[in-house]
Structures are given as C-alpha cells and as structure tokens.
Amino acid sequence: MESYLGIGSPVASRINNYEYRRQQIEMAESVQAAIIHNKHLMVEAGCGVGKSFAYLVPFMLWVTMQDKKKVVISTYTKALQQQLIDKDIPFLAGALDMDVKAVLCVGSRNYLCLRRLDNSWGTRLLDTESEVKQLQRLYDWASQTEDGLRFNLDFKVSDNLWADVCRTPDICKDRSCAFYKRCFFYKARKEQLTADILILNHHLLFSDIASGGKVFPKYHAVVFDEAQNMEDVASDTLSLSVSRHGIKYLLSRIYKSGSTRCLAARYEKSIKEFKRPVMDRVNAVKRKTDSFFTDILDEFGLKDTSYRIHVRDMFPNTLSDPLVELSVLLSDISLKTEDDEAKMEFKYYSVLCKNMAENLKIILSMGFENYVYYLKIKARHHNVYCSFNATPVDVAELLDKMVFKPISPVILTSATLTVNSSFDFIRKRVGLAEPLEKRVDSPFNYRENVLLYTPTDLPDPSYDLDAFQEATVDRISELLVITGGRTFILFTSYAMLNKSAEELVNRFPKLNFLVHGEMSQNRILKDFAKKPGSVLLGTTTFWQGVDFPGRALECVILTKLPFSVPDDPITEARIENIRKYERDPFMTYQVPIATLLFKQGFGRLIRHRKDFGIVAVLDPRVKTRRYGRIFLDSLPECNRITDIRELAENYKYLCDKYAPDAV
Numbered sequence: 001m002e003s004y005l006g007i008g009s010p011v012a013s014r015i016n017n018y019e020y021r022r023q024q025i026e027m028a029e030s031v032q033a034a035i036i037h038n039k040h041l042m043v044e045a046g047c048g049v050g051k052s053f054a055y056l057v058p059f060m061l062w063v064t065m066q067d068k069k070k071v072v073i074s075t076y077t078k079a080l081q082q083q084l085i086d087k088d089i090p091f092l093a094g095a096l097d098m099d100v101k102a103v104l105c106v107g108s109r110n111y112l113c114l115r116r117l118d119n120s121w122g123t124r125l126l127d128t129e130s131e132v133k134q135l136q137r138l139y140d141w142a143s144q145t146e147d148g149l150r151f152n153l154d155f156k157v158s159d160n161l162w163a164d165v166c167r168t169p170d171i172c173k174d175r176s177c178a179f180y181k182r183c184f185f186y187k188a189r190k191e192q193l194t195a196d197i198l199i200l201n202h203h204l205l206f207s208d209i210a211s212g213g214k215v216f217p218k219y220h221a222v223v224f225d226e227a228q229n230m231e232d233v234a235s236d237t238l239s240l241s242v243s244r245h246g247i248k249y250l251l252s253r254i255y256k257s258g259s260t261r262c263l264a265a266r267y268e269k270s271i272k273e274f275k276r277p278v279m280d281r282v283n284a285v286k287r288k289t290d291s292f293f294t295d296i297l298d299e300f301g302l303k304d305t306s307y308r309i310h311v312r313d314m315f316p317n318t319l320s321d322p323l324v325e326l327s328v329l330l331s332d333i334s335l336k337t338e339d340d341e342a343k344m345e346f347k348y349y350s351v352l353c354k355n356m357a358e359n360l361k362i363i364l365s366m367g368f369e370n371y372v373y374y375l376k377i378k379a380r381h382h383n384v385y386c387s388f389n390a391t392p393v394d395v396a397e398l399l400d401k402m403v404f405k406p407i408s409p410v411i412l413t414s415a416t417l418t419v420n421s422s423f424d425f426i427r428k429r430v431g432l433a434e435p436l437e438k439r440v441d442s443p444f445n446y447r448e449n450v451l452l453y454t455p456t457d458l459p460d461p462s463y464d465l466d467a468f469q470e471a472t473v474d475r476i477s478e479l480l481v482i483t484g485g486r487t488f489i490l491f492t493s494y495a496m497l498n499k500s501a502e503e504l505v506n507r508f509p510k511l512n513f514l515v516h517g518e519m520s521q522n523r524i525l526k527d528f529a530k531k532p533g534s535v536l537l538g539t540t541t542f543w544q545g546v547d548f549p550g551r552a553l554e555c556v557i558l559t560k561l562p563f564s565v566p567d568d569p570i571t572e573a574r575i576e577n578i579r580k581y582e583r584d585p586f587m588t589y590q591v592p593i594a595t596l597l598f599k600q601g602f603g604r605l606i607r608h609r610k611d612f613g614i615v616a617v618l619d620p621r622v623k624t625r626r627y628g629r630i631f632l633d634s635l636p637e638c639n640r641i642t643d644i645r646e647l648a649e650n651y652k653y654l655c656d657k658y659a660p661d662a663v
Helices: 022-036 051-065 078-095 114-123 129-142 159-165 184-194 202-210 227-237 244-254 272-300 320-336 340-364 396-404 424-430 465-483 494-507 521-530 569-579 585-602 628-633 644-658
Strands: 041-045 071-075 102-104 197-201 221-225 240-243 305-309 371-380 383-392 410-414 436-440 450-453 487-490 512-515 534-538 555-558 613-617 639-641
Touching (some): 022 041, 041 051, 051 071, 051 078, 051 221, 071 202, 078 102, 078 197, 102 184, 114 159, 129 159, 202 227, 202 396, 227 383, 227 396, 227 410, 227 424, 240 244, 244 320, 244 340, 244 383, 272 320, 272 371, 371 569, 424 585, 465 487, 465 494, 465 555, 465 613, 494 512, 494 534, 521 534, 585 628, 613 644
Parallel strands (some): 041 410, 041 436, 071 197, 071 221, 221 410
Antiparallel strands (some): 240 383
16 A cells, blocks of 8 residues: 555655655555455544545455456545545546546436436426426437436526436336437446446435345445444435325326326326326325324424324324325326326326325334334424334344345445444444454644633533523634634534524624525535635534635534434434343433534534634533543544633634734
8 A cells, every 4th residue: 555655656646745644554554454354344534534545546456456346435425426536536547547437326316318308398398487498408408418417407407397307217118218329327327337436325325225236236345435424324214204295296296286297287188087086086185185284283383393103003094095096096097098108107106106105004003113203393484394204223233234244345434433432332333243443543733733622611501501502602702703703603403503693693793694594505605615704503414524624614613512302203212222231322322423423523623734723612511521521532632722811812823823924
C-alpha cells in the first residue's frame, strides 16, 4: 500500500501539495488483509484519513487480478456516490494505470421509459397545461439524453407526470418491447454486467438483498461506507407501512373525477363496460378510507404522535376487504381487455391494491414475529399524515443470514463506528461475528484547532426543560456575538428548535437565520454556503453528512445530548428486547446510539486541515452525569473550555492565526 499511496507513489505524484497520511496507509493495509484472508472488517477512520482511497485501491487491485470479480460500494448519501464515481475512481484509475470500470446504480424508476413516454405523448392525457409543456420537453430530451435519468434533467417534471413515464418493473415488456434496443434501463443493466465496481446507496442494496439478488448482477464483496446507518436502513427496508396518503394516491392513479391521466381515463375506450364499476369501486374504497382514518384522527388528535400497537385487531380492519374487491375487479379487466398496454397496467394496479390490503392485515393483526407495530401521525404544512407501520425490532440475525454469510469480504467503515473505543455496540446491532477490527485516528490537529466548550452552569434539562430552554437561548446568543454567525445550531426536537428560532431571530435581526422546516434542506445548505455569517438551525438530519470546509462554518452548537425518545415505538421495542437478556438498555443501547450521533454532530466542524472553530455542548449532563464521560471520551483530544470569556479570547486567537486578513 505504501507503493500505491505513500511518498513517491503514483498517487502522490498526481496530487498538488501531497501530504503523507500514515492513517490512510494503515487502513488500506487492513482492507487488503481482509481481502486476502476473506474476512469481514470493521474500520473506523477519522475525518481527513481519505478512507475512500484506502478501500478503493485494494479493491481495484483485487478486481483487476481476479477475473469476473465484482465489488459493491454502498453509501448513505448521494454526495459520496458522486464523489466516488466522478472524482475518486477516475483519478485512481488514471494514476495507477488500471483498467477498472465503475458504474453508478440507481433504482429503475429513475429511468425514463420510452414506451410509456410514447404512449403518454400519443394520448396527451394530462391534468394541467404545465404538464403538457413538461411532456413536450421530456419528449425532446429523450432524443438527446444518453442515460435517461431523472436527476440529470435540467427542467422540473412533476411527480405525477414522472410516474406516468418512468420505468416500472412490473409493467416492463423487457425484450419484447419495441424500444428495447434504445432502453435506458437495459443499457445501464448491460453496463452493470460488465462493471468491476457498482456504486449504490444502502436502501437500494438492501432492496436487492431482500429480493434475493434480483435487482443487480451478482457481486462478490461489499463496502458499506457511512456504515453507522446500516441498522436503521435495513430496518426501514424491511418495514411495512400503509398510510391514508398512500391509499388515496393509489386510488387517484386508478380513477379520479375530472382527471385525464388516471387509468380509467387513459384506457376508457378499451374498458367501456368496466368504467362505471371501476368508478363505483374506487369511490367506495375512498369513502371507507376517509371513514377509517377520520375515526383514528378523532381519537388520537391532529398533532404529531406515535402510538404503539400492543393488541391484535384493536383497530377494526374495514379497509382490506374493499381493497381486495377492487383488486379482483382490476384483475378481471386485465384478463378481458384486448389492449396489451391496458392489460399490463390493470394487472399492475391490481397487485398494488392486493399488497396494500395484505400489508394492512399484517400490521393490524400483528402478523410478523419480532416486529413492532405502531400508528404514526405527522402534521406538516396544514396537512396531517396518518400511517400504520411494522418495523423489525432486531435485524442482527437477518443481516447475518442475508449479508455476512453469503458475501465475503464485507467492509464496514465510517468516522463513527466505536463507542468508548470499542466496536462491540455496532457489531452486535448488525449481527457481525468476529470481524477484523481497525481504528485509525484523524490527521487533523483537533488539540490546537478545536475549542470544546462545555459550560456547567446551565440547568439540567431532565429536571427543568423550560429553564434549560431559556438558558440555552441566552448562551447561544452569547456565542453568536462571539462568532458573528458561521454557526450550526443542532437540536433534538422541532419544539425546541422553533422556540429558539423565534427568540434568536428577534435578538439578531441582521443575521441570516436558516431554519429547518421553513425551506428544503438543499435550499438551506445552498444559502448557508453562499451567505457569509449565516446561522443554521437544524434537527437530526443535519447532525450528519453535511460538509462546509473553510470559514462558512466555525461554530457547531449541540444543544442537547441526542438521546432517542424513550417512548418512540421502535426505541421502546428495542429496549424491551434488550431487557429480555437482563441487560441495562440505557447503558447498552440508548447511550451508545446517542454517542454515535453526538460524534457525527461534532464532526461537522472540521472537514479540512486548516479548519478551526468552536464545538459547544450546552447540555450540562455531559459533565454532571456518569455516562457523560462516554460522550466526551469518544471525541478527539481538544482544547476544553468551560468559561465563555476564555472561549472568546481563544477563538479570537484562532481567527488571527488562520485568517488574519479576513473581514
């Protein structure tokens, strides 16, 4: 690995201002050892190690030396996927003179289907004038694009229109399609078959694994980058959910009064004698859906809540039978119509209705063992979303059976995999037995560049949340005076975020506040990068995967330790499961989970060797409670400060040192 990545290596010769990173070499050697010995590996690599190069080089060597071997690299974020496919792999292939083919893999619904586009263009059955214009642009774009991928569009297409023209597996004609030779999806599939490296996200990989490998070509090794999210993504992929919004959307695709794009309108001529039965049956299911969910909301209210279902059939299932009846009707139409397109679509929607009915039966009857069942209500922007859900309590055995036994080697890597310097927590949660383990620290100088501010004079939120809220806003205000903005304020709840935002905006009218929930996450991140001195207030999604190297971000404020809500149904069920084994769930589950997210939040500050600034932990429990040491000991060594005046002096020193000419 020294000869590929070290001093004097081909990689070093192509990097301006190359800096030798011992940690990167150590990680690469560990990955290489895992490949040679066909062992699984867990490797924690601190920020700045260059972990993508450290696993790419050994696997690029492997696929070039081993005929017909294929490796999957799975990430949690799209940003990392683009970095790998656009920058890292092409750079390494050029530097090391390797003929390695890598492709980015996405779900099939991201591809434009030329057959369905042609059908939509022929009928012009659209609901709005805007969509007519979008369809025209899509038709023109189809003759120019090389990949047919939605995210490469340079104009907006509504979700409804895209649903009419995207590739949908269950209504694909495959080789019998007149557009097969030009099909974007099958072109991509051919590329995947001949590729050495497949790059995809965790959700897509687990969908492939759950399907028995029907989505992608066979692969022989997997790298899970950003592996701290494995358990949650696996649980989400294996979950069931039935919502009012989902049922009504499905019904509107089949029949909707006044719509020209619904199934019944598009194939009106082919199903003349069935149009009235379809209308009647859809309207009957709509009425049942409204009645069913209205009763739920009348009982549980319109505010955000999650209610754990403990008793089978406590909610009368008045919806599954009407959905099945609709499914039977659609199936009957698919058998009797002579229109091939109608036949496929009616069969497809028949299966969707049947699956919806079956999933609701399973959830309400608690049909799966080792699952947690719950009702969830969310109020967002004048809409109330209501759903019934089933989620596996423990995915360790499933991952062992579906991932770690059939595939080898499997590499799990992230900047945050250990708690108290141990991999035990993540290893047990994902069911990985006796892997190789390696920890490499960050090459960044946290001791000199990071001021870790941990005040002890704030109220304990466990005893007096209102007092803590008030004191927190005051302390945040003092910090903003010191930094003049350039700050992430990370919260664990929308309630505290919204209260703080209202007060801070009034106190600092000249600062640019970007509040999670008031605009899209992408818009917030773009505005933060463009407008110097901005202040971002965010919840859980901003604790990880967000990077701002340089002076845009110089202060991260962690308002509270990020403990999961104990009465959240999934957390509650996992706690109960841990208690079965007579273990303390707080210390063996809640503290480790919170510690990993805490490390992620801390990691937002330093993304480059020259970055500097403040990480403020305002929750006094990090110093006053026994478990607080676990959080602090999981961080790199920093300059720890408890006095706000000392913090201001040290921050000014860092500004003068690293940015003396900055305005």
